[in-house]
Amino acid sequence: MPVGNKGVLLVDWDNLSSAVIKRGHLAERGIVDALWHDATTRCGGNLHYKHMAAVRFDGTISTAMAEHLIDADVVVSLKEQADIHLTVLAMDYLHQGCGHFVLVTGDQDFIPLIRRLLRDGCQVTVVYGDPDRLSPQFRGILTLPGLDSLCIDDIYTLRKLPPSTCRDVIGLLELQRRGLILGGRETGERTALLAGWRILDNEDESRYWALVESVGRKVTRTDAAARDKNGFSPRSMTRTYLDVDPERFTDLVAVDFVLRRLAARSKGYTLAQLRTGPLQTDNGPRLHRVLDALTGVRLVRKGADDTYTVTTEDLAMGYLEPLWRVHAALAMECYRRQRRTIPYRNLTGLLNASGVGQGPDRRAAGRINQVVRYAAAAGVVDAVAVDGERHAIAVDSPLTRTIEAAYHELYREFADRAPSPVPENKVLEFMTVRDRTRAEPVFGYDSRDRHRILRVLAQSRALTWRDEKVTVPRTRWGDSGSSSA
Incomplete structure (x- = not known):
């Protein structure tokens, strides 16, 4: 088949960006600029057709594509498949007489396409994201005569992902999930856990308070329940909670999503498979922060096969559902009674009526009590004194x-x-x-x-x-x- 001099750029963006992120670098718009410029140069200015395929594109990536008139080809899922879509496009352009193809991928599913293009006399350039993650079969295809290959590093200087800012927050939230309050006298348990997770350099209590000062907030409650000889009386007390600003909450949503996803699958997920939901358009930093936080607090481990799995069985509800359940149950009951509070002892009964989460243990006393302690430590519910009794009151929290x-x-x-x-x-x-x-x-x-x-x-x-x-x-x-x- 005679071929012409028209050039084609086909980018498997999910494959490339995942490879870049796995190396600890940013999958940013500069990569798109570099791919367009390199392909244009290689095709002698005759780059006629340009496509990038992915499940979704980050806004900055979409902007770069629009500037370079690159078509965005959205596929249904990672499994649906960019390789099939881009192969069909390549064959269409081959039959139209295009003679130079720049394929950006490290996926061995493109091997048959590469062989076909070379057999028909086309010039083929392959750009991959990580030389250490290419399969032996793909490495072999890159040695064929007439094929040029290069790593993305050869045309663009990759930038390192920024340091994690999520692990500190998740470390303190994990303390709360375990029922530990952030304020009050230190008994050594909090500092020992944080030091073990490498959030603190050591178990020095001053380091702990510096951390709490940096990511926490203090709230004064004037009617907090204080036990005395007559029961409970109101007293002014200071509570210490996480300062969950919008950016931290966005990270927490991603952490919660990944944790529940991993807990639902015993064999785990790869980094590429985790790029879905709130992480679908992430260019690297958020996923890096999420996995750094979860592996740091030892809720998730990374296996030798690069899959991530949970380390304990009590994570199916994630971080948010237990708090939502306490808040919704308490709000419904308070509005039903037309009271701001209910007796604290009634709170576990409210949750036990239909349980928390799913499964046969959703009504287990251990689970109910753990959820109540977590909600109190996280500031979703507080204990106040009402007529000499200890009552539960719902707190306006960004977590709920x-x-x-x-x-x-x-x-x-x-x-x-x-x-x-x-x-x-x-x-x-x-x-x-x-x-x-x-x-x-x-x-x-x-x-x-x-x-x-x-x-x-x-x-x-x-x-x-x-x-x-x-x-x-x-x-x-x-x-x-x-x-x-």
Whole structure:
């Protein structure tokens, strides 16, 4: 087949960016600029067709593509496959007489395409992201006569990922998940754990307080429950919690997502497979921070085969669901009673009624008590003195605003239909559509996330969900947010 001088650039962006990130570097827009410039030069200025394929593209990458008139080819999933899509494009352009192909990938699934292009007399250049991760078969194909190959380093100076800023926050949150408060007298347990996780250089208590000062916030409660000879009386006390600003919360959502995903699969996931949900358009730093934090606190391990797995069995709910469950149960009960508080001893009963999380142990006393301690340590619930008794009060926390926002959106949309149930698929479709145009979704990133929202609200009796139907009844808690659309 006669070939012409038209050039084609085909980029398997998920493969390239994953390889770059695995090396500890940024997968940034400068790489796109460099690929375009190199391909244009190699094709003698005759670069006619340019495509990049990926599940999703970060905004900065999309901007670079638009500037260079590179077509964005969005594939359904990593398994659906950029290799098939780009191979079809290559064959189309081959039959149109194109003679120079620049393929950017390290995936051995492209070997048949490379052989075919060389056999038909084309000039072929392969750009890969990491020479140490190429399969033996792919290394072999790169030695064929007439094929040029180079590493992305040869055309672009990769930049190192920035230092992790997430491990400190997750380390303190993990202390809270274990029921340890951040303030108060140090007994050695907190500093020992943090030193073991290499968050602190040593077990010096002053290092601990410096850390808390840098990522914590202090809150004074004037009606905190203090035990005395007559029961409990109000006293001014200082609470210490994490300072969860928007950036830290975004990282926490990603940590929570990865933790639950890994906990659901015993054989684990590779780094490339974890680039989904809140990490789908990440160019490296956030995924690096998340995995650094989770491996640092020893909840996740990296295997010799580069897969990540959890190290304990109690992580299926992640960091957020237990807090959402306590908040939703307490809010519903307080609004039902039209009281700001309920007796603290009633809190475990509220959770035990339908359990926390999933599985046969969702009502286990150990799980219920652990969740209550976690919620108290994290500042989702506090203990106050009311008429000589210790009461639980819901605290406005950035850790629980997602579940409240999700409930009020569902309430505004579906409460008018009660008592008639709504098909589950209609509710899930509503959640999906509402999140589609948001930078940060309320209902989550996939069906698992959306089901989790429904599960927490159903367990908290904010709605009913059975037989694939959802009913959102009128409640005082729902009415409290009905005008905040």
